[in-house]
């Protein structure tokens with residue numbers, strides 16, 4: 001078949017699709033009903049007021065900010081937080097498209113506030129089981145060959161197992177973001193110091209008041225671990241660990257030590273506060289699940305999702321995100337009938353290892369109540385479990401690593417709520 005014939009076929013099917021869905025999309029038809037907030041003087045065929053005079057002058061915003069009409073698209077921060085003990089702000093996942101989280105909306109999680117660090121006075125010390133202990137300035141770190149990768153970062157308490165689970169996608173899994181990170185391979189920096197044969201762990205310490213400390217297995221340090229100084233093209237935000245943080249792709253958020261000041265190479269893990277009193281889980285047999293590391297495959301529908309409302313019957317794209325700490329997303333299945341049947345969603349390219357993957361499914365809402373949900377399958381074949389399946393294995397005292405399926409209920413009036421709440 002010639003490419004011209006293909007193009008014609010594509011155009012014809014696009015036309016059919018649009019004809020079929022015009023009524024459903026609504027508002028696109030000339031003379032059709034308009035949104036209540038619109039001033040008729042600004043609508044076709046009139047010239048809108050913002051075309052009648054020049055706009056804002058250049059330089060009024062030397063650092064760009066979103067439109068004032070987007071002022072609701074902000075981090076989701078609980079008003080009841082004890083800010084300096086244990087604070088978190090969630091990414092508004094249901095407001096975002098694609099896979100990259102804008103830096104201003106990247107989730108935050110800190111245990112002792114956000115330190116203000118002068119990069120000229122910051123040092124990274126590398127010592128322990130190495131041939132040559134070293135102290136790096138930021139300039140030293142930037143002299144190493146750099147690399148950039150897109151990876152997600154997720155807190156292991158995203159969400160915890162305690163009810164109520166929350167209303168929106170952000171409430172449920174908003175301790176999750178994805179960025180393009182730039183920095184230096186940790187392997188390269190360790191090679192510069194020279195590892196001794198007994199080196200099995202690297203203990204990383206942050207320069208915040210919490211001095212957050214975690215032991216990282218040497219295999220991860222010599223694999224894809226990075227020391228990062230930039231995020232989506234600009235320097236890290238203070239909230240994300242400026243001027244340098246550890247990035248361990250696919251590993252639980254708390255191991256990605258921010259404001260990194262020390263790497264201590266050891267033969268054994270240190271059993272720090274963050275790997276004993278926190279970030280271990282009590283299993284039903286009384287044992288502790290520790291060093292759990294990996295964030296397992298997970299997904300969530302972000303549109304339509306909790307807190308939103310479907311206003312019209314007919315065409316409705318279902319879209320969401322999927323991710324796995326073990327590698328690439330292989331498939332995402334979506335059910336629109338309460339889990340009775342599942343169909344494959346389309347995966348948006350690029351599908352990257354340990355990054356968010358956007359999925360889509362075209363759907364027609366018939367105006368009847370429905371329960372929609374997604375489940376991720378990663379390249380290892382692992383399938384995202386239901387909450388009941390997770391609880392059956394991990395028991396009632398488990399706190400971290402909840403990667404359950406989160407179904408949304410759509411009511412006859414279009415309101416979308418958490419079906420698990």
Ligand SMILES: Nc1nc2c(c(=O)[nH]1)N[C@H]1C(S)=C(S)[C@@H](COP(=O)(O)O)O[C@H]1N2
Pocket residue numbers: 106107108109110111112153154155156205206207208210211212239240241252253254255256257258259
């Ligand atoms: N030094 C230091 N590093 C830290 C933390 C901290 O409080 N102090 N919080 C950890 C936790 S629990 C998570 S989930 C991630 C959050 O990273 P973010 O705030 O950039 O999203 O950072 C980790 N690294």
Ligand SMILES: [Mo]
Pocket residue numbers: 109154155156157253254
């Ligand atoms: Mo976390």
